[in-house]
Amino acid sequence: MNSLYYQKRLSRNIGDKFFTSLSVICALIAILPLIFLVTYILIKGGSQITPELFTLEPNPPGDDLDAGGINPALIGTLIITTIASIIAIPVGVGGGIYLAEYSKGGAFSRFIRFGVNVLAGVPSIIAGVFIYALIVSTKILFGSMYSGLAGGMALSILMLPTVIKTTDEGLKLVPNELRYASLGVGASMYTTILKVTLPSAFRSIATGIVLGIARAAGETAPLIFTALFSYYYITGFGDLFYEMGSLAVLIYNFALEPYDAQNKLAWAASFILVLSILSVNIFSRILAAFTEKTKRV
C-alpha cells in the first residue's frame, strides 16, 4: 500500500533530489557571472558616455587629464566591417548558391562544405597572421603596410564561413516546388535563383549575415597587426591605406594602459560595442521568431 505513494527517504528519491539541486547549482554558477558581466559593462560603460566621446580623437596615453573621445575608432570599426562585408558577402552568397542550388552532393561540394567548417574553426589570430604575410609584409597594396583595407580583408576571412553556411542552409529550406514551378514556366536557372529562391530565403540569409557582421565587428585578434591603431580622425578615402583604429583594438590598447582616463575610455568603447552587438542579436532573434510564427499559419 505504502509503495503507491511518493516516499521521501527512498534512496532513489534522495539521489534525484541531490542531482536536481546539483544541476540548479550548475545553472546558477553558469549564469550569475554572465549576468554580472553584462550589467557591469552596461553600468560602468554607460556612465562614461558623453557627447564629446563621439566627436573627439583619443588623446595619447600619459596625458592623464582627459582621454578625449573615440570618434576615429568608431568610424574605423564601421569602415573595416564594411570592407569585410563587401568582400565576404558576394563571395559567400555566391558560394552558398553553388552549394545549395547547383551541387549534387558530389566530392567537390562535400569538400567545400568540409572546408567551410574547418575555416570556421581556424583561430581568428591565424587570419591576421595570414593577411600579415600576404599583404602587410609584402606591401602589395600600393606600398602601404598596416592599413584599414588589410584589416577588412582579415575580418572577411572570418565572416566568409558564416555567410556561406547561412546562404546554403537558407536556400536548402526553400521548398523544391517553387523551383519546379519557376523552371516549368520556362525560366532559366539563374532567373529562378535570383527571382524566386533567393528572395524567398532572403530573410533567413539576411539574419545570418547580419549576425556574422556583428560578430566580426567585435573581433580584435585579426586587426592588431593588420589595421593596427590610429589616434587621428579619418578624413578621406586615402586613409584606407594607412593604420586605422577600431573600437576592439582601442579597448585592447587602453585596457592595458596604467592611466585611469584611458581605462574609462575602454569601458565606454566596450559599452558601445556590446550594446550594438547585443541589440543586433536580440533584434534578429525576435525577427526570426516572428517569421517562424507567420510561416506556420
Next chain:
Amino acid sequence: MEEKLTLFKNRKRFGIEKNIDIIFKNTALVLSSFVAIILLGIILVVFFQSFESFSRYGLKFLVTSEWNPVKDEYGAFTAIYGTLVTSFLSLLITIPLGVGTAIFITEDFVPKVVREIIGSFVELLAAIPSVVLGLWAIFVMEPFFRAFFVFLHNFFGWIPLFSTEPTSRNSLLAILILVVMLLPIVTSIARDSLNQVPKKLRNAAYGIGASRWKTIFSVILPAALSGIMAGVLLALGRAMGETMAVTMIIGNSNAFSWSLLSPGYTISSMLANQFGEADGSQVSSLFYAAFVLMILSLVVNIFAQWLVKKFSLKY
C-alpha cells in the same frame, strides 16, 4: 513567315540566356572554391613563412622554452604548454557546468518561459567580444579572486600547480575567463543535442520505473553523448585559438613555471604580443608557432566533424 520570325527571335534570346546561365553557374562555382583556396592559402603561407625557423630548430622548437631574439634562440615549449594547459583545464571546469546547465534547461524543473529566457541569454553571451571579456577580467575578476588565490597558495602551496605567490596576471585567471567564454558554446550545443533525443526513449525509461536522474544518466546522456562531445571539441578548438581575453590576463611571460598562479603564455598571446614588432628570424619563429597552433586546432576541428558525421544519424 510571321510565326517563324518570332520563333527565331525567341531562339536567339534563349541563346543569350543560356550563356548567362552558364556564366552564372561558373561564377558561383568559382566563388565557392574560394573557401578551399583561402584555406589552402593559409596553410601554405604559414608553412612556408615558418620554413626558415623549421629548418633551423626542427622539432627542438617544440620542447625548448628559450625565446631570445638577441641570441637568436627560439623554442615555444612554454607557449605550447600554456595553450594546452589553459584550454584543457578550462574545459574540465566548463564541461560539468555547461552540461549541468543544459540539463537544467531541457528538464522541466522550472516553467518553459524561464528556461527559454535562460537559454537565449546564454546564447547571447556567446556574442560578447572576447576583448570586452578581457577588460572585465582585468578590472573585475582579478580583484574578486585575489583573496581566493592567496588562500589557494597558502593551503595548497605544496601542490606544484599552486606553488608560487599569486601575481595579478596569471594562468589561472586565463583559465577562468576561458570558462566564461566556453560556457555558452558547450551549454547551447549540449542543449541542442539533449533536445534531439526522441521523447519515446524518455517515456520508455519512465515506463519501466526509472527515476528522473536514472533516466538522464542511463538513457538521455548516452544518446546525446556524440553531440555533446562534438560541442566540447569545438569549444576546445575555440579555447586553443582564443587570443584577446587570454592575452590581456595571462601575464605574457615566457619563463616556464608549473604554477598556475604565475604568469604564463599561450601561442596566440605570443603572436598577439610579438608579431607587430618582430623582425628577422623572430618572425619566422612566430610563424612556426602559428603553424603549430593551426595544426592543433585543425586536428581538433576535423575530429569534431568526423564525430558529428559518424554518430549524428543514430536516432
